[in-house]
Amino acid sequence: MANYSTNEFRSGLKVMLDNDPCSILENEFVKPGKGQAFNRVKLRNLKTGRVLDKTFKSGESLEGADVMDMDMQYLYSDGDFWCFMEPDTFEQHQAAESAVSDALIWLSEQDICVVTLYNGTPLSVTPPNHVELEIVETDPGLRGDTAQGGSKPARLATGAVVKVPLFLDQGDVVKVDTRTGEYQGRVK
């Protein structure tokens, strides 16, 4: 991979730091008038999700990380691995539980997800921003209560539990924003 100097650091650039792939979030140039210049850099470790603050001398460089985001279709899981397919080449990738753990509660077969590949292996999976899922368990609906506020927990087909309005029932399909876990609406 290419090396990137501090002046090429941009938000979104993927670099290696202490043998882990990281994504640059912010890069601030600091320089005393007469003195050495520095870059204060905020990075997210893509393996652990942790955000790090590092200070580099301007002109220092980091190795680029072989990280790419790719749209793939979720096919199935055998319990140990989760299988994703590139829609144009039909090439399949096996993701370990560590890569899918955050996405699992939203994943339905055939969903198109963003799979982040590190050295060709799935590192993390981002579910679609919006998913439509069936309610499999909730308290009975209160008919005629559509106008009032109030909400109740509902378990969805994939295992996620979200707050939904009181009038919804088991068997209803709801639209949910996976980034916030918030109910967006009922799907007729």
Add this chain to the structure above:
Amino acid sequence: MSDWQPGASIHHLRRRAQVMSLVRNFFANQSVMEVDVPVLSRSGVTDLNIDGICATLAGAPAYLQTSPEYFMKRLLASGSGDIYCLGKAFRDGEIGNQHNPEFTLLEWYRCGWDEHQLMRELTDLVSQLMNRHGSSALRVTEISYADCFYDKLGLDPHQASLSDLWNLAAKIGSSSWTGETRANCLDLIFSLKVEPQLPEGLVFVYDYPECQAALAAITTAEQGYKVSRRFEGFLNGVEIANGYFELCDPVEQRARFDKDNIARQAAGKPIWDIDTKLLDAMRSGLPACAGVALGLDRLLMSDLEVKSIDQVMPFSWLRC
């Protein structure tokens, strides 16, 4: 859409014009003469950490000045008396929220003054420029480099061993700092651990370490170690000014230029021809004086309470 519009609002530009006019009035009242020295010169600067921008003039290198200092010192040596310059300076690679490669610098010299007298005049000027907010007076703090460094880090910056500085720098920086110069370690530690915690208002830090003298005279402090007669002004935590009781000795000046170029070479940077006209001027006699340079854009950022230099300039480099 291209970025054809200015970064600063017209309201901010009006304030900028007003401040420039206030500066000129201030110095006219003090009988300090304005000089508009060139920005293009046959010589560059040798500072290790300041990179000039080199243009080409009739096939030969022509350097955009990183400050008006050398030209102004040649005028001082020619008997100009007190002078100021309000103009552009250029520094390669300096781009960020507080940096633009082309910026506006106010630099002035007072003959027969020392750096502490100049700090007081700088206080007067900044108070006048900032006083439109009316109510509260500008809070002013003066503290030595040693005191503010020790207060935050418990280490004496003048007497700490180089290995102590390496260890401290390694805790702050990303990688090993072993082998770095004393000045670079101090820059890192001061910029990241001391500067962000300076009090609000105008803060003068004086008696910089000997290794960071630049063009300031060096003296021996009461404690026995050497310090440079250099100060920096910080306004609400941001560096706005750098001043010296000026070095007048041409032999010492020549030695510093040579040392700079050795350091530039070691750092893999181009070495520049020394400005022999400045050395000739110093040989003929630079009067004892104090001088300071103030970043006008930074002052406006503080005055207008904005975070980016792009918001106080008609067109920052992003838009040029």
